Amino acid sequence: MTKLNDKIKTEVREVIYDFFAEECEVEIDEITDDSKIIADLGGDSLMFLALIEIFTKKYDQEIDLKTIGKYSIKHPVETIGELIEMQLQIIEHGNNIINLD
């Protein structure tokens, strides 16, 4: 459980944008919050897993991946903006993310 602040919000956004720019070999300027991860950027679900691992290490969290999986059934992620939002929820709530509406 981590209290979100502007620094964390900015870091998460930067890491996600940098990650997709490098992995999908696109210019960072071409990515927006509305970019669709699979359809527009050619991303894949392994990237989602990789990002979760990056952030759990960065914020020293112990997350049961299954809670994120269950949360994502109710809150599917399609765009970069949605992914940023989900990642912030994971950082803020940890395994309690499963209890969110």
Next chain:
Amino acid sequence: MKVAFIFPAFVSEYIGNEVQILNALSNKFQENLKKASVASGVDFESFHLEDSAFKEDELRVQIISYIFSCSLSDELIAKGIKPDILAGYSMGLYAALYTGSVIEFDEGIRLIIQAFNISQSAIQGMDSGMGSIIGLTKEEINGIILKHKLEAEIANTSSAHSHLVTGRSEPLNRLLELARTTGALHVSMLNVNTPYHASMLKSTSGPFNEFITAHIRLRKSKYPIISSIDQRLMESPEDFQKELTENLSGSINWMASFEIMLQLGVKQFIECGAGNSLKKISRFQSGDFKVYPMNKVEKLLK
């Protein structure tokens, strides 16, 4: 610095410029398309990336993947980049064997066709396939299989939380559904009908072994090849015959193969094939190494 050539199984997604990259290096790729056409009786010379016949026909996909892999490894070796070790992911074994000079190019084509035909005979009348589960551990997947008595099994461990599963379609679909509700981040069926690395293909071992004995002259490898099944280092013809016959029905562990190569001191992995699927999987390995898919190989050639 130790270098490993790693060979993908089937191409499911192209980067897009693989043909241009190979054609710019030499005419080897075009020559191999011709050779494959002769060896298989299928026209590979008309191949282009967008042709659905080469995306949806399982056997053609396997053969074209083999052609890309062999062509790139030939180019690299001709330009002085030699491997210290080879590893084939699943059906990438055939290209690894070619690169180690264990088999000739057209022997690889014949092996692929025979393995495919024998596998098809073994599953005649059955709906089967393979799927992907991301976000669960091996133990969690096996727990679901046991609890629900599903006729499905893990085909490959790509990383601690990324697995391929295989078996009959109905239990496989049920496994994917249950995996998702258990908390998998993503599940999907693969575009293959053959349940590779499934015990239901065990009956292929005998006929495939007989075919190899009768028609293929396996040689000693120029470079050690790591087994995807048990991670032993193979060099002898006997090793390869065993690996070939077990590869169709035995479960593989790519994560373990990759870890062994890192322990052996490999720092550069060159993905010899189209696409970049092995680079993607390697994200979950920790260590000081780089994976170069085909579109990054130019950096090494300069």
